[in-house]
Amino acid sequence: MITSLLEGGAQLDPDRIAVVCGSDRLTYGDLLRDTERAAASLQSLGVARGDRVALCLENSREAVVSIFAVAMAGAVFVPVGRTVKAPKLKQIFNDCSPSAVIADARMRPVVDEALSTVSSVKALISVGEAEHPIVKTVSFSHLVAGGAIQSQLRRDGIDLDLAALIYTSGSSGRPKGVMLSHANIEAATASINSYLKNTPDDVILDVLPLSFDYGLYQLFLAVSSGARLVLEKTFVYPSTVLELIARERVTAFPIVPTLAALLARLDLSHHDLSSLRYITNTGAPLPPAHIRFFRASLPHVSIFSMYGLTECKRVSYLSPDEIDSRPDSVGHPMDNVEVFVADELGGLAATGAGELVIRGSNVMQGYWAAPDETARVLRPGPLAGQHLLYTGDRFRIDAQGYMYFEGRLDDVIKSRGQRVSPKEVENVLYELHGVTAAAVSGIPDEVLGTAVKARIVVDPAIPLTEQAVMRHCAARLEEFMVPTVVEFVDGLPLTDSGKIVRGPANAGAMDDRAR
Amino acid sequence: MVETFAAEIKSFIVANFLFGEEGKGFADDQSFLESGIIDSTGLLELVSFVEQKYGISIGDREMVPENLDSLRNVSELVARKLQAVGSKA
Numbered sequence: 248m249i250t251s252l253l254e255g256g257a258q259l260d261p262d263r264i265a266v267v268c269g270s271d272r273l274t275y276g277d278l279l280r281d282t283e284r285a286a287a288s289l290q291s292l293g294v295a296r297g298d299r300v301a302l303c304l305e306n307s308r309e310a311v312v313s314i315f316a317v318a319m320a321g322a323v324f325v326p327v328g329r330t331v332k333a334p335k336l337k338q339i340f341n342d343c344s345p346s347a348v349i350a351d352a353r354m355r356p357v358v359d360e361a362l363s364t365v366s367s368v369k370a371l372i373s374v375g376e377a378e379h380p381i382v383k384t385v386s387f388s389h390l391v392a393g394g395a396i397q398s399q400l401r402r403d404g405i406d407l408d409l410a411a412l413i414y415t416s417g418s419s420g421r422p423k424g425v426m427l428s429h430a431n432i433e434a435a436t437a438s439i440n441s442y443l444k445n446t447p448d449d450v451i452l453d454v455l456p457l458s459f460d461y462g463l464y465q466l467f468l469a470v471s472s473g474a475r476l477v478l479e480k481t482f483v484y485p486s487t488v489l490e491l492i493a494r495e496r497v498t499a500f501p502i503v504p505t506l507a508a509l510l511a512r513l514d515l516s517h518h519d520l521s522s523l524r525y526i527t528n529t530g531a532p533l534p535p536a537h538i539r540f541f542r543a544s545l546p547h548v549s550i551f552s553m554y555g556l557t558e559c560k561r562v563s564y565l566s567p568d569e570i571d572s573r574p575d576s577v578g579h580p581m582d583n584v585e586v587f588v589a590d591e592l593g594g595l596a597a598t599g600a601g602e603l604v605i606r607g608s609n610v611m612q613g614y615w616a617a618p619d620e621t622a623r624v625l626r627p628g629p630l631a632g633q634h635l636l637y638t639g640d641r642f643r644i645d646a647q648g649y650m651y652f653e654g655r656l657d658d659v660i661k662s663r664g665q666r667v668s669p670k671e672v673e674n675v676l677y678e679l680h681g682v683t684a685a686a687v688s689g690i691p692d693e694v695l696g697t698a699v700k701a702r703i704v705v706d707p708a709i710p711l712t713e714q715a716v717m718r719h720c721a722a723r724l725e726e727f728m729v730p731t732v733v734e735f736v737d738g739l740p741l742t743d744s745g746k747i748v749r750g751p752a753n754a755g756a757m758d759d760r761a762r
Numbered sequence: 763m764v765e766t767f768a769a770e771i772k773s774f775i776v777a778n779f780l781f782g783e784e785g786k787g788f789a790d791d792q793s794f795l796e797s798g799i800i801d802s803t804g805l806l807e808l809v810s811f812v813e814q815k816y817g818i819s820i821g822d823r824e825m826v827p828e829n830l831d832s833l834r835n836v837s838e839l840v841a842r843k844l845q846a847v848g849s850k851a
Contacts, residue, residue, distance in 0.1 A: 330798065353796070483795055483802045486825050509802055513822045694803050718781030726801060 248429045249410050250319045252436065252471040253279060259447065259473040267495060268478040271308045278312065281391045285316035287400040288390045292347060292370040296321035296404060299343045299412060302458070303350040303358050305329045306478040309374045309387050310457050311466060313349045318429070321404040325412045325424070326458035329354060330726040335422065336361035339414055343424055343615055347372060349387065406430040412615050413460055415557045418657040420670030424615030425557045434608035435560035436467040438582040442564055443499070443525065443551070447473035450522070451499040452492060454482040454506070460557045461529055461664065465501055485509050489518040496522040503530040503664035507537045508694040515544040525549040525567070530664025531696045532652065535574045542571065552577055554652060558624065559609045559636055562586065563650050576649045583607055588644055589637065595629065602656055603642040610636045658752040660689040662697050663727045669749055672720070672728055676701060679719045681709030686739050688750035690732060701730040704738060768837040774811050775833070779804055790834045795827065805830065812836065818843040
């Protein structure tokens with residue numbers, strides 16, 4: 248169980264600091280105690296084994312406690328990004344029918360609106376005091392301090408139980424909940440720690456949201472090693488973050504290419520970054536110029552270039568001593584993971600080019616309440632009893648087993664390390680009065696890697712401005728999905744069967760230029 | 763002067779980050795970060811707007827919340843910078 252990762256850390260030394268967030272410093276002992284109390288309270292509020300609990304929280308002490316408490320109560324946590332809008336949150340709530348929601352003040356307006364459409368929620372746990380007019384509201388502080396006592400906690404789960412549902416975008420345009428069991432998360436955590444080699448002396452800086460699997464796993468990597476997690480809410484002020492690295496003596500700094508682009512604009516010599524041991528990158532490859540920047544300004548730091556997808560968390564990493572010689576490779580599979588490429592006829596091979604196929608204990612249990620979509624990506628393997636994950640990513644694996652990402656097989660856009668479904672954005676564009684046709688594609692962007700571009704055909708009788716289109720999207724879509732470019736066109740090209748041709752999802756030109 | 767800067771900077775923010783939605787006004791001392799008005803790429807856009815508009819330069823180490831995280835902070839930074847330029851001339 249993932250809670251045993253935390254219990255292991257607490258056993259090692261309960262007085263060690265586990266989590267730092269702003270002025271909050273939480274020891275392993277405190278974290279375990281709060282987790283046990285909150286888990287018992289959740290059960291007393293009616294949260295049963297297997298129930299879903301949505302977490303609408305920014306990076307905070309409460310978010311960390313909630314993740315472990317939901318898991319300890321035997322329920323499934325559903326982390327939701329802080330820029331989610333009400334229509335999508337309603338879709339998520341309707342999809343997974345949460346029995347409780349834990350939300351902070353910042354997300355309450357969106358949560359309150361979404362709550363109006365679901366009947367499954369028995370309790371809203373509020374960080375802050377505001378009551379919901381209909382749903383029973385309990386304050387978070389009551390959950391950990393005034394609620395049930397630890398001795399009332401029932402713990403009857405096993406590691407095959409679901410621990411988390413993480414929503415991700417797919418080509419269908421509807422968010423899909425990736426079902427991860429405790430065993431999935433533990434397997435991925437163990438494999439990742441085997442190459443990052445975290446120890447109790449490590450201090451991991453997490454500026455990525457805990458609602459994003461890459462940000463979330465930093466918590467599991469930290470507690471399973473007895474290390475310390477320094478949580479930061481955002482990366483808006485890079486200098487402030489660099490000062491935090493110096494102050495907290497951070498050793499590990501996970502980033503995505505967008506953060507690398509922001510860091511590469513700075514003179515790092517102004518900051519004491521001597522404590523840093525490694526930087527990890529995933530989401531998209533780092534452009535060689537940024538790799539050179541880090542190598543030159545931080546020669547003592549190992550750079551891990553990695554690849555993965557929410558459906559199995561992580562697949563591969565490149566050994567840091569090869570980052571200069573193979574900057575465009577994501578290396579070899581991590582421990583306990585097997586990879587293949589599938590050719591057009593469906594044959595599996597260890598080398599060559601084709602769709603990347605994964606086998607491992609880290610592979611998800613499927614998509615929540617979506618058996619057809621699950622069956623498309625989880626398929627039987629050549630040997631009896633095998634289950635394989637078809638990633639939808641096109642890869643090349645060379646004779647020495649080095650893996651190279653070549654693009655998506657579908658038209659899902661990867662922007663800021665997150666998946667953007669063109670269809671999901673187009674659906675929102677079509678809701679705008681006057682839009683008669685829409686096509687969403689990716690364009691190269693220096694900071695975002697790939698940015699979202701919308702081309703739309705508009706009814707001439709209805710005047711629409713670029714701003715009006717963006718405002719409409721920003722009110723309905725998460726930040727990373729909002730088009731940064733809106734182009735008004737007279738018509739869109741159609742295929743022979745009458746479908747709109749979208750254009751390239753992921754700017755290949757950008758990759759070429761960056762290399 | 764600070765009021766003029768604030769008005770100019772506010773209209774840039776409303777046009778570019780709130781997509782012209784005046785109704786979603788914000789207070790002069792409201793934190794951009796807490797209210798989610800500006801993200802990391804937005805901050806870069808704001809900084810280059812201010813640099814170009816007022817002919818000033820904002821260094822890496824000045825890119826901190828105390829200088830940039832509210833309309834008041836940005837306007838005061840601009841006023842300080844221009845004053846420094848003025849007193850040198």
